[in-house]
Amino acid sequence: MSALGFYPSATQAAAMVSExxxxxxxxxxxxxxxxxxxxxxxLYANHRPVFGLDKVLVHSHVGGYVWEGKGGAxxxxxxxxxEDV
Numbered sequence: 001m002s003a004l005g006f007y008p009s010a011t012q013a014a015a016m017v018s019e020x021x022x023x024x025x026x027x028x029x030x031x032x033x034x035x036x037x038x039x040x041x042x043l044y045a046n047h048r049p050v051f052g053l054d055k056v057l058v059h060s061h062v063g064g065y066v067w068e069g070k071g072g073a074x075x076x077x078x079x080x081x082x083e084d085v
Contacts, residue, residue: 006048016043 001008008016020035020043035043 001044001048004044004048006044008047012047016047019043 020039021031021033023039024030024032
């Protein structure tokens with residue numbers, strides 16, 4: 001993943017290894033030692049940092065909705081936002 005510009009911490013790497021190892025455990029009852037390219041791409045997409053998004057950009061898109069407490073949006077505001085999309 002470092003070749004793709006993503007340098008996970010030791011904790012993140014351990015979580016990804018565990019995710020691969022136990023992905024087939026419930027269905028097949030085995031612990032995997034290797035992953036396919038498709039699984040690797042899925043791991044990268046699920047664990048990499050989001051590119052091009054920051055708090056200011058997100059706030060500019062949802063700034064018209066009511067924000068409550070410590071930066072959390074009201075449930076109704078989030079539901080309306082989902083319906084607008």
